[in-house]
Amino acid sequence: MEDFTLKIKLNTEDSKRLFFYSLFKRNVGTAVMMAAFLLFFVLMPSYLFVMGAVRLNFGVLLTIYVVSVWCVILSSYFKIKKTTYYGDGEYRFSEDGLRISEKYALNFIPRNELFSCEESADMFLIFTGKSVVYLLPKRDLSVSEGENIRLYFGNKLLKKGKLSDEKFGGQRCNRFAFDDESVISETAFIPDKGYLKTVSAARYFTFETVSKAAMMYAIIAGIGATAFHSYPFPMTAAAVFTVITTVINLNTIRCTLEGHYAKNSDKTRIIFRDSCFEFVCGNRTDRVFYNEITEIKYHKNAFEIKSSHGGSFFLPRNDDITAVLEERRNGKC
Numbered sequence: 001m002e003d004f005t006l007k008i009k010l011n012t013e014d015s016k017r018l019f020f021y022s023l024f025k026r027n028v029g030t031a032v033m034m035a036a037f038l039l040f041f042v043l044m045p046s047y048l049f050v051m052g053a054v055r056l057n058f059g060v061l062l063t064i065y066v067v068s069v070w071c072v073i074l075s076s077y078f079k080i081k082k083t084t085y086y087g088d089g090e091y092r093f094s095e096d097g098l099r100i101s102e103k104y105a106l107n108f109i110p111r112n113e114l115f116s117c118e119e120s121a122d123m124f125l126i127f128t129g130k131s132v133v134y135l136l137p138k139r140d141l142s143v144s145e146g147e148n149i150r151l152y153f154g155n156k157l158l159k160k161g162k163l164s165d166e167k168f169g170g171q172r173c174n175r176f177a178f179d180d181e182s183v184i185s186e187t188a189f190i191p192d193k194g195y196l197k198t199v200s201a202a203r204y205f206t207f208e209t210v211s212k213a214a215m216m217y218a219i220i221a222g223i224g225a226t227a228f229h230s231y232p233f234p235m236t237a238a239a240v241f242t243v244i245t246t247v248i249n250l251n252t253i254r255c256t257l258e259g260h261y262a263k264n265s266d267k268t269r270i271i272f273r274d275s276c277f278e279f280v281c282g283n284r285t286d287r288v289f290y291n292e293i294t295e296i297k298y299h300k301n302a303f304e305i306k307s308s309h310g311g312s313f314f315l316p317r318n319d320d321i322t323a324v325l326e327e328r329r330n331g332k333c
Helices: 012-042 051-081 143-156 193-204 207-228 232-263 319-329
Strands: 004-009 088-093 097-102 105-110 116-119 123-127 133-137 157-159 185-188 268-272 276-281 284-289 293-298 302-307 312-316
Touching: 004 133, 004 143, 012 133, 088 143, 116 143, 143 157, 185 319, 193 232, 193 302, 193 312, 207 232, 268 319, 284 302, 293 319, 312 319
Parallel strands: 116 157
Antiparallel strands: 004 088, 088 097, 097 105, 105 284, 116 123, 123 133, 185 268, 268 276, 276 284, 293 302, 302 312
């Protein structure tokens, strides 16, 4: 089929839907599954465990688990709530893949990496992973454009609920035009081990991952204490297991980052423009406007830039990059 382009305008209601599908739905599913697993241990025949110990351990375990799950969910919710921009976007579908153009990012996703597409009564959800989702509301699409999406995904299209073509509004939105072509400075980006360690630690030690670690610790310690009729050994063993898991996860993230940058070694750079800077890595370009920077946090080998539209970006900590960023942020030309 021929290439086609769609123009989409997202609003705050759409962001809530994205939150539900990419974060809330996934966490609630995990919570239900683990609650059923814990309940199984409580309802096991009494001759296998001392029931008093089971009730006590289960009470403590369930309390910690429920608190941890809600911490994960609330963390995800407030992460989405911080995002203040949802505006216009352009989606170009071709035989090679999907090219997405937005105010804050440019991204190309090869066709074989498009996980699936889900159609409901009023939207299409494009999954590029189990929790990475792009939303296309039908109010911005015509019937023929919706049919193009269906043909493009073919057997990867999943249909949810009763569908009709009544929700297609065919409304057009203006494309965001980025006209700042000036280049103040451009720096090739070659990450070292210190930078990779800093980024992997910052990405791992978040409120969400710490809550999940507490959740797993509660499960292991509670089951162990019930099985051994003792607290010291199971709790110590659970702590050791948590530490080992943390180290493995940190190294996994670091190795993944290292492989990602190695794959894009000739396509990674930082471009400073008049109004913003761009972080280019492979097929993706992230854009951060100077007037939207809320905080710059300095680490040993990198500095973290937080923006009001959501998300954090890590740049290598060297004099050239730091000087240019501070100058542009303070309005010096």
